[in-house]
Amino acid sequence: MKRPGKIVPFVSALLVAAFVGSVFSLNGVEAARGNQATLEEILYIPSAKALKRMSLGYSGVLADIYWTRAVQYYGRKLSTRRGDLRYDLLYPLLDITTDLDPHLIVAYEFGSIFLSQRPPVGAGQPDKAVALIEKGIRANPDYWRLYFNLGFIHYFDRKDPRAAQQAFEKGSENPKSLVWMKTMAANMAEKANDPETALYLWGRLYESTTDEMVRQNARQHIAALHVDHDVSELQRRVKMYLERKGHLPSNWYEMMHEGLITRVPLDPTEKPYKLMPDGTVQVEDPDSFPFVTQGLPPGWKKSTKPQ
Amino acid sequence: MIARLSAISFNTFREAVRDRVLYNLIVFALLLVATAPLFGEISIGVERLILVNVGLSAISIFGIIIAIFIGIGLVSKEIEKRTLYTILSRPVRRWEFIAGKYMGLLMTLVVNAALMTAGFYLALLIVSHGLGKDDAALLVAVYFIILEFFIVTAITLLFSSFSTPIFAAIFAFALFAIGTFAEDLRNFAALATGLTKWLTTAAAYLVPNFSALNVISQAAHSESISGKLILLNTLYALLYSLTATAGAVLIFERRNLK
Numbered sequence: 001m002k003r004p005g006k007i008v009p010f011v012s013a014l015l016v017a018a019f020v021g022s023v024f025s026l027n028g029v030e031a032a033r034g035n036q037a038t039l040e041e042i043l044y045i046p047s048a049k050a051l052k053r054m055s056l057g058y059s060g061v062l063a064d065i066y067w068t069r070a071v072q073y074y075g076r077k078l079s080t081r082r083g084d085l086r087y088d089l090l091y092p093l094l095d096i097t098t099d100l101d102p103h104l105i106v107a108y109e110f111g112s113i114f115l116s117q118r119p120p121v122g123a124g125q126p127d128k129a130v131a132l133i134e135k136g137i138r139a140n141p142d143y144w145r146l147y148f149n150l151g152f153i154h155y156f157d158r159k160d161p162r163a164a165q166q167a168f169e170k171g172s173e174n175p176k177s178l179v180w181m182k183t184m185a186a187n188m189a190e191k192a193n194d195p196e197t198a199l200y201l202w203g204r205l206y207e208s209t210t211d212e213m214v215r216q217n218a219r220q221h222i223a224a225l226h227v228d229h230d231v232s233e234l235q236r237r238v239k240m241y242l243e244r245k246g247h248l249p250s251n252w253y254e255m256m257h258e259g260l261i262t263r264v265p266l267d268p269t270e271k272p273y274k275l276m277p278d279g280t281v282q283v284e285d286p287d288s289f290p291f292v293t294q295g296l297p298p299g300w301k302k303s304t305k306p307q
Numbered sequence: 308m309i310a311r312l313s314a315i316s317f318n319t320f321r322e323a324v325r326d327r328v329l330y331n332l333i334v335f336a337l338l339l340v341a342t343a344p345l346f347g348e349i350s351i352g353v354e355r356l357i358l359v360n361v362g363l364s365a366i367s368i369f370g371i372i373i374a375i376f377i378g379i380g381l382v383s384k385e386i387e388k389r390t391l392y393t394i395l396s397r398p399v400r401r402w403e404f405i406a407g408k409y410m411g412l413l414m415t416l417v418v419n420a421a422l423m424t425a426g427f428y429l430a431l432l433i434v435s436h437g438l439g440k441d442d443a444a445l446l447v448a449v450y451f452i453i454l455e456f457f458i459v460t461a462i463t464l465l466f467s468s469f470s471t472p473i474f475a476a477i478f479a480f481a482l483f484a485i486g487t488f489a490e491d492l493r494n495f496a497a498l499a500t501g502l503t504k505w506l507t508t509a510a511a512y513l514v515p516n517f518s519a520l521n522v523i524s525q526a527a528h529s530e531s532i533s534g535k536l537i538l539l540n541t542l543y544a545l546l547y548s549l550t551a552t553a554g555a556v557l558i559f560e561r562r563n564l565k
Contacts, residue, residue, distance in 0.1 A: 007400065007402055007556075007560060008557065008560055008561075011402065011553050011556050011557050011560070012553075012557060014549070014553050015549075015550055015553035015554055015557065018546045018547075018549040018550040018553060019512075019546075019547075019550040021542070021546040022512075022543055022546035022547040022550055023512045025539055025542040025543040025546055026512065026516055026519070026543050028539040028542075028543075029516075029519045029536065029539045029540055029543055030493070030519070032533060032535045032536045032539055033519065033536060065488075065491070068491065068495070069491065069494075072491070072494040072495060072497075072498055073494075075498045076494060076497060076498065
């Protein structure tokens, strides 16, 4: 019987070399397959009913796997933001997830946010988001926060304050719901176009979630609403200056001297707003405010770089 | 060396045949050829699709089951029957024994897959009333299934080199299951940060990636598979199985057989 001699170091070196080679070749395989090829596989079995039977009763675990895949799918799209940004598989993934586990609240709450927001940060499919939330409400009628999500989508993404009001009212009928659901319903009826209403809604979403991604999203929307408000207000005061002095101010100090502002105005990131020679007001770094509608340089396009 | 490797390989193959492993072919042939005409009765317009999915999945599943159930006994059986001592008392090195066993089992699986593929094409002929260019492209999927066998055989051999047959089977099946979800692990690693990213990336490289080798769905839909992917997958399967076999050799070299 021959004993190990020089073979052990040789095989050890071979093992390391082959493993390193396998890592490189796997990277090559993934590059050759591309994103789409790998993602199509996640819907290899597109029927939740079939999946449920195949899970042999472990449908909860399978739902968790599908939910993780939905988050990964969304997160990967969001972080790469390359080329034609489509979220075609997002709704089927969420639909299967919630078929497998109809009580997986997180899938309805966050999934509807992923679906409803405009591209590039979301799929821009508010109708599908509504369908998902309504499915969640049917399966979990006692969970009042889903009505909040429903009203939220109707108000912001479907621009339908009437439907939003109905959703908030319905949710407020639940004895467990918080009192501001009634306030929201009233606001929808009376001052749907008031920016304060939007600010209030985003504030409630910010407070009600512990997920950092949703919080950041809410933070960005709140910041955008503040910027929109600031820019409108500052431009109104620039106009006042023009009417008083007959020419545009060349800097903020001239306006301070006139008592129209008390200090150099700062945006939510603490950077000063820019006063342009034509009297318009712009933000210093538009990329910091993905949802602003005012204060952007003319012709500026949203950056594709990940934030 | 080549003579010794061939002798061990052919003996492993002969033993598998003697163990009536190839009997699964009868089950497979019955499953496909005998039921092929039924596909037209139970489905509308997707007879070929169902046949391709069922046929290729069956080739893969049968092969993996055989690879694991024969692979777990390759070393332990020789120790149990005490034939290992006879083999190693001859001028046969331990690594040659492992490599020979690996090649012998692989030979069994390739013959098995080839015969099943023949049965599969026969069923396809019955269903489609002829074979076309798209059907020839299905051979790529079969080739990828054989590459899966390369990896499964190697990992089974690795586990059987230090574990009891039952645990080797459990480990191999578990690793196979994890490997089919390797894509999820890669996606998770891509989105994770910090230490989690490092750990999941390491795990994703460590476990075999079977999802890259599963093209049954694409083949069923007649989607083309690039030559580059075939080449890279071949390279990956060879290198990964070499890693696992080298691991088996290292463990077996140090194992006390007394």
